[in-house]
Amino acid sequence: MDISKISTGIPGLDSMLQGGLIPGRVYLVKGAPGTGKTTLAMHFAMAGVANGENVLYVTLEEPAENLKVDMTRMGFNLRDPRFTLIDATPTAERYVLISDFFEEFAANIEKMADAIKRQFQERRYTRIVIDPITMLKMTATKETEYRKAFLSFVKSMIRLKTTVLLTSELERTDIEEYLVNGVIELKVFEVGGRLSRGIRITKLRGSGFDDAIRQYEITDHGMVVYHDRMVSLP
């Protein structure tokens, strides 16, 4: 593997990325609910842990307890001390578990950046997952303000020298796609009455990549990408 790149934890995807992701940048994984964004993000997180890195995972939709159950079933070890899971879902029991500090993660994209910076005072993280960013966008009142805030978020993450993976289930993510360094799309197609899953890299700054739609599956052991199998569109 290209030593200047880091693994996503999914060998077939690393092949499509010609070795993996360039570290210290911000990436977006987009796809409809159920396409496998969280699974992909967890592979990325755990590849960091396996590499001896500290990883921060902020969950904004799926409560931490559900995430732990689902991901442990797929064989991920979320108990590793290098892995920090922050539950910023609206239903998190803040009064019991945590102070309003964690609430900041979910307020908006600026507060998210601040909360991450504060988290860095305790420990440096080289990988961060924010899953998903959907709500952070919903809270923005104006698109121009959101654009500015998102750009400033990307810049602060780059200053922190950490690799960030964002997920989104929104159809339209023009602003984000324009400002991040790479975009990976997950899609489920119906081909001849059967569901077929396809993964495609639509943008990757600073590296060549495979731009075909490749087949992937979600199994008991997580996501498998077949970098040699094309998915033909219906």
Ligand SMILES: Nc1ncnc2c1ncn2[C@@H]1O[C@H](COP(=O)(O)OP(=O)(O)O)[C@@H](O)[C@H]1O
């Ligand atoms: N063991 C498994 N075998 C096959 N598919 C699974 C398994 N576990 C979960 N899935 C599928 O994975 C998908 C959920 O993936 P997830 O990463 O949570 O998606 P997203 O975050 O995009 O909503 C669902 O479509 C679910 O049916």
Ligand SMILES: [Mg+2]
């Ligand atoms: Mg998810």
